[in-house]
Every structure is written in C-alpha cells, then in structure tokens.
Amino acid sequence: MTARLNVLIVDDDDLTAEIVSRSLKKSGIDFKVIHASDGQEGLEIMRGQSEKRIDQPFVTLLDLNMPRMNGFEFLQAVRADPGLSSAVIFVLSTSDSDSDLVRAYRDQIAGYLLKSAVGPQMIRLTTLLGDYAHSVRLPPLPH
Template sequence: MMSSPADSPSPTPQAGTMAPFSVLLVDDDDVATEGVLRSFRKLGVHCNTVTAEDGLVALEILRNEHPSKRLGGPFLVLLDLNMPRMDGFQFLEALRKDPVLKQTVVFVLTTSARDTDRARAYNENVAGFMVKSAVGPQFSLLASFLDKYSASVCLP
C-alpha cells in the first residue's frame, strides 16, 4: 500500500468504491483462520490480513510492538472469544481502556451462540457479533459482508 505525502490529504473513498483496508484476525484455531483466509481469496476480498493467536499478540500488533507483524490502516478486528493467555473479552477490555485504540472497530467471530456472551461483547462496543457456524460455508458470508462493509464505511 502506498502512502500519500504528509502534506497532501488522502482522498476520501466515494460510495461504491473499494477502499483498501486491513483485517487483524485474532483466533487460536488454525482451521478457522485458514478458512477465513481462504474465503477472502476465493471471493476476492481486497484486504491485507494479519493474524494473531491470542489477545496479547493482537495488542502487540496494534501497538506496533510485535517484532515482525505490522497492520496498516484503516483496519478492523475479527475477534474470537475463547483463546488461551488473553481471551477475547480480556482483549476488548484492554482495547477499550487504551486511549489510542479504544475506537477500534471489532467484530466478534466465535463459536459461542450464548446470549450472555453476545450481550457482554456488545457492552464492550463491538460492531457486530457473528457465530462461526452461521456465516456460511467456508466463511463465505463473512467474506462477502466484509467486502461490502469496506466499500460502504469509512473506517477510522
């Protein structure tokens, strides 16, 4: 992705055009991660995708403290809830307390269909809550949704 000179503002994407964006996929399930990445490729979702196996690694990436992984903006986070070391709820709590990262757009992508998990996630200001089994075969509905979302929303 090329960056604009500091003295000239980046053009604002027009409605219906593809704005380049990045996705931070936070999930410890290698099969689910590969499924999401495969669906992006298959449906031609134009985004840079960076993966993190738990909330601690995700925070390192978002804070530019990870030794090798970088995330360009604008970006959004796809977050699993059930992970080792730092789970999705702990990640959301840390994210929302961080003055630089608190406005990050987060979509939960989880196996949990529990109403309590959904309510708790929305209390942490997530943009959406998706159950993995409901986002289509091989995550096709997820890929299609993100493609349309990125084309119609200006991410922070």
C-alpha cells in the same frame, strides 16, 4: 470508501484463521490479512509492538475463547487504551450464549457473528466485510 481493508484475525484456531484468510483472498476484494493466535499477540500487533504489522484502516475479527488472553480481556484492554479505543471489532465465535453476546456488545463491538452461521466457506463473512469495505469510511487510530 475504503480501497483496501486490512483484517486482523485474533483466534487461536489456526484452521479458522486459514479458512477466513483464504475466503477473503478468493473474494476478489483487496484484503490484507494478519493473524494473531491470542489476545495478547493481537494487542501487540495493534500497538505496533510486533514484527507483524497491520496497516490502517483495519477491522479485527475476534474469537472469544482463547488461552493466555481471551476475547473479553482483549476487548477490555483495547477499549481502555486511548490509542485503540475506537478500533472496529467484530466477534467471530462458536459461542451462542446470550450472556457472551450482551457482554461483547457492552464492549462496543461492531457485530457478533457465529462461526456456524457464516458457513464453512465463510461466504457470509466475506460478503459482510466486502460490503463494509466499500460502504464505510474508517478513521485512522490516534498514535
């Protein structure tokens, strides 16, 4: 069982990141939240190449539609990196496209969540991550 779950939010929408962060903090579960504004920044954080640090264990909440490096490019880079390939990534997107859903699962995501379906207060997302934190053991990523 994980005592603390760290969450990396990779999303260019600052408002979504703020809502998710506030919702997780209000849940009473011990979450530490780090925000990356695009896939490139997210990779730098995961690789330890940023001033922002994320401690293990962590999960990533990934938006698909972002500038500079989109979610699919991020997924491909993570899965191709031996030090990151086992990272746990959930997609949190506005895209309801079946092709996006299938493509994301091909890149071994842990789950695909629609922003509209998790609610404006992100209650379903908070519940999911809380249950996940208390039920699943995550291995450390190799260095």
